[in-house]
Amino acid sequence: MEKHCIDSQVKGVSTGTTILAAIFDGGVVIGSDSRASIGGEYVSSKTINKVIQVHDRIFCCMAGSLADAQAVTKAAKFHLSFHSVQMESPPLVIAAASVLKELCYKNKEELQAGFITAGWDTKNGPQVYVVALGGMLVRQPVTIGGSGSTFIYGYVDAKYKPNMTKEECLQFATNALALAMGRDNVSGGVANLVVITETGVEHVVVPGDKLPRFHDE
C-alpha cells in the first residue's frame, strides 16, 4: 500500500489493499486487510491498520499510498473536530465524507486515492460513502475498494442483502476479505473490522488462522 502499483493488472489505479463497508440493520461494518507492500514484492508490514477513526462514530479507510492516507486523514480529523465544535454537535457522516471529497478533488493531480467513509449519525442512521478517484462522492449500501476488490465483486453482488443482522454482516465482511486476500497477492494479514452502531463502536480482529477457509485451502 505504500507505493501504488502502476504495473498491476487491475483496471484503473488501485493499490495493494482490500477495503469494504456494508450497512446492516442498525449499523455499519467497515473493514480492511492489514498488509502494506512495496511494489508487490515485499511485505513491509503485516499488521498495519487501515481503518482510521476520524470521529467518535465515523471511520474511513483508504486505497492509495500510505503517505497520502496519513496526510489526508490527519487533515480530515482536524477539519471535522473544528466543525463539530462550531456546530456544537457530532458531525454528520456526510460531512466527514465531504471533507475527504474536497481534499481529493482539490488535490486530484497529486493524490491517487479512493476513500470509503462509514459511520452513524442521528440524522440519517448508518451510512456508507465512497469518494472515487478524482473526487466523486457517492452513497451506497455496500462498497468495496482496493486491488483485492476486483476478485470479490461477484461475491459481494451475490451475497449482500439489505437489513442483515450484525452477525450476518460480520460474517459476510469476513468472508469477502478472506476471499480477496486469498487471491490478491498484495492483500493479506488479518482482517480488521469495525462495527459502528448507535450505541458505540466495536473492533473485531480476525487473525489469519481464524479466517474462513475455502475449498482449495
Next chain:
Amino acid sequence: MAAAAATMMNFSQQISSKNDLVPDWTSQEVSTGTTIMAVEYDGGVVIGADSRTTTGAEEPSRTSCLCCRSGSAADTQAIADVVTYQLGFHSIELDEPPLVETAANLFRASCYRYREELTAGILVAGWDRRKGGQVYCVPIGGMLVRQPVSVGGSGSTYIYGFMDSNYKPGLTKDQCLDRNSLLESGPELGLEPGSGPGPVEPEVGPGFLLS
C-alpha cells in the same frame, strides 16, 4: 504541375488512420469481453459462458469434449479449428473417442508453440471413460493444468471470490446448475459493469452438459 501533385498527396493523407475522422476501432482487432466457466461434478462436467461472446463460443471438437474460448476471437477460432482437425484424425487412428486430456494437450501444444503471436485463454472440458468428467485450463502462455473448477476471460477476476466460496468438491449436477449457485450466476456476475448490453436472454448463456 507541382501544385497538382501537392493536392494529390494531401488527399491520401486524409484517409489514413491517423486522421481524427477515422475512428480507432477500425484499426483494432476484435476481442471478446468474456466470462467462461467450467465445473466438474460427480459424473460429468458443466461448461458455460456469458452470451456476449461471438457465436460459436462453444466449439464441439468432438461430441464428448467442448472448449470455451476467451481472448482474440480470430486466434481462438483458428486454434479450435486446428485442434478439431487433429482430434478427428487421432480418433480415426484410435478407433474410439479421444481422451479429454488429449484434446487439452493439443490446445496446449498450439498455444505454447505460438505463444508470442497468440492471445488465447481456453477452457477444455469433457467426459471420457478413463477419468470421468475433467476440466483443463489452458491460459495465455500455454500452461496446462487440470482443475475441478475454473474460470477465464476478462470478466473472471470479478467472480474468483464467488467461485471460491460456492464451489465444494462432490457437487451433483443439479447443484452445479442450481439458479443461485456456481454456473448459473458465475458468468452473469462476471459481466463487466457498463460494458454494453448483457445476455440476450434473461438466463445465462448456454451451458453444455456432458456426462
